[in-house]
Amino acid sequence: xxxxDIVNGILAGDKRMIARSISLIENDENAREAIIxxxxxxxxxxxxxxxxxxxxxxxxxIGNLAPMLAKTGKVSILAVDPASPFSGGSILGNxxxxxxxxxxxxIYMRSTSNxxxxxxxSEYSWDIIKVMEASGSxxxxxxxxxxxxxxLDIMNIADITCVILAPGLGDEIQAVKxxxxxIGNIFIVNKMDREDSYMAIKDIRETLNMSxxxxxxxxxxNSLTLENYDRFVKYINDWKYQNKYRxxxxxxxxxIMEKIYRxxxxxxxxxxxxxxxxxxxxxxxxxxxxxxxxxxxxxxEK
Ligand SMILES: Nc1nc2c(ncn2[C@@H]2O[C@H](COP(=O)(O)OP(=O)(O)OP(=O)(O)O)[C@@H](O)[C@H]2O)c(=O)[nH]1
Ligand SMILES: [Mg+2]
Numbered sequence: 117x118x119x120x121d122i123v124n125g126i127l128a129g130d131k132r133m134i135a136r137s138i139s140l141i142e143n144d145e146n147a148r149e150a151i152i153x154x155x156x157x158x159x160x161x162x163x164x165x166x167x168x169x170x171x172x173x174x175x176x177x178i179g180n181l182a183p184m185l186a187k188t189g190k191v192s193i194l195a196v197d198p199a200s201p202f203s204g205g206s207i208l209g210n211x212x213x214x215x216x217x218x219x220x221x222x223i224y225m226r227s228t229s230n231x232x233x234x235x236x237x238s239e240y241s242w243d244i245i246k247v248m249e250a251s252g253s254x255x256x257x258x259x260x261x262x263x264x265x266x267x268l269d270i271m272n273i274a275d276i277t278c279v280i281l282a283p284g285l286g287d288e289i290q291a292v293k294x295x296x297x298x299i300g301n302i303f304i305v306n307k308m309d310r311e312d313s314y315m316a317i318k319d320i321r322e323t324l325n326m327s328x329x330x331x332x333x334x335x336x337x338n339s340l341t342l343e344n345y346d347r348f349v350k351y352i353n354d355w356k357y358q359n360k361y362r363x364x365x366x367x368x369x370x371x372i373m374e375k376i377y378r379x380x381x382x383x384x385x386x387x388x389x390x391x392x393x394x395x396x397x398x399x400x401x402x403x404x405x406x407x408x409x410x411x412x413x414x415x416x417e418k
Contacts, residue, residue, distance in 0.1 A: 119147065123154045129190075129251045131224055138226055141243045152243055156364070159249035161192075162357045165274025167260045168296065172282040173306040174259050176339045179214055182257060184349050186221045189254025193218070193225040194244055196260050224248070242273060242367050249360070271299040272366050275357045280304045281320065283312040297323060300332065302351055308338040383408050 122140070125133020140147040166174050175195070182191045195211065215225045228244060241258065248256050260270045271277045279300035284307075303324070305316045313336060321334050333351060337344050383404070392400050 119150045119154070122151060126151070126155055126247055126251050127158060134224065134247060134251050135226070137247055138228075138244050141240050141247065142228065148240070148243060152246060155250035156246060159252060160360050161245075161249040161253045161256045162352075162355075163245060163273060163275045163363070164255060164257045164352060165260065165270040165277040166257060166280060167270045167277065167299075168280035168304075169282075169285060172280045172285070173337075173339050174280050175214060177280060177304070177306060177337065178257050178259055179217065180339055180342060180345060181349070181352075182218060182223050182255075183221045184345065185255045185257075185352070186223055188353070190252055191221070191223045191255045191257065192248040192251070192253040193223060193257045193259070194241065194248065195225065195227040196241060196258070197227050197229050224251075224253075242363070242370070245273065272370075273363065276301045276352065276355045278302050278304055278352075280306055281316065282307045283310045283316040285316075297327060297329075301355070302332065302348075303334040304348065305334065305336045306339055308336040308343065309340055379411075380405075380408060 117136070122133055122137050126137055137151055141151060166178055168174055178193060178195075182193060185191050211225075211227050218225050226244065226248075228241065245256055245258065258270065258274060277299050279296045279302070281296075281303065282305065303320050305313055305320065307313060317334050317336050324330065324332050324334065335344055335347055335351070337348060387404065392404075
């Protein structure tokens with residue numbers, strides 16, 4: 117199968133080709149660059165980030181929200197799983213059930229592992245989201261690993277970041293709060309059927325107010341009864357979405373950072389210590405960097 121077929125398949129919204137292209141993107145650098153090179157300007161989606169600590173109900177919320185959004189546009193979902201081997205089995209089972217439920221609404225869902233990538237997103241989240249966008253999605257919902265500080269990079273990819281919390285998180289909530297408070301465009305307290313849920317809303321409201329974020333809404337949801345989902349959907353639909361080219365700019369910066377890291381790492385590992393051990397470290401480091409910067413690499417030569 118060639119890149120032409122895959123690109124045409126993506127643009128036609130062919131789910132089999134979309135799945136195929138995502139596997140290629142995750143595993144084959146040349147294919148990744150070729151596919152993105154052909155599709156990067158296609159489509160225009162609203163990217164909705166869903167993040168928060170483990171178990172607060174992110175997947176449940178997405179399972180409820182996606183069919184509601186599907187009434188007004190095509191929806192795709194990207195779920196980023198933690199790399200941890202411990203959670204593997206159960207998460208997979210949940211995903212399969214969710215996938216089956218959502219396919220009735222013509223919603224495409226894909227999971228990707230964040231492997232050992234530092235942030236809460238996978239290394240290729242941007243590329244996968246791009247494929248979903250080029251395939252005609254109007255909404256792309258991204259669930260990130262709820263790992264507190266480390267998934268702050270969702271805000272770099274989503275147009276709107278929804279932070280999900282739940283009552284009874286206890287001390288954990290304090291730990292994640294400082295980081296998550298910075299990135300949320302809306303805060304959801306899920307599991308409003310539980311006691312202490314109103315306390316949780318009050319607590320979050322006060323924390324936001326103290327950080328001059330009085331204009332950011334805190335909405336309570338009951339995901340068993342769908343109570344208040346209409347407010348949530350309205351907020352998402354009324355949100356002022358960014359120009360999609362803003363996302364390109366961030367991706368370019370990310371590519372540069374990754375390439376710099378990779379190229380310099382390779383170079384550093386190959387330095388012969390005999391060549392540098394007697395040098396002034398500051399001088400030697402700059403000299404080496406100048407050498408690397410003058411080299412040619414990658415895309416432009418292909
Ligand atoms: N009582 C109650 N339980 C809920 C509600 N929403 C979700 N749950 C339950 O909470 C548990 C965790 O829900 P998930 O949707 O898997 O949570 P998650 O945030 O996606 O979890 P991770 O992806 O593992 O971080 C499940 O057993 C849900 O059925 C709610 O509104 N009320
Ligand atoms: Mg989940």
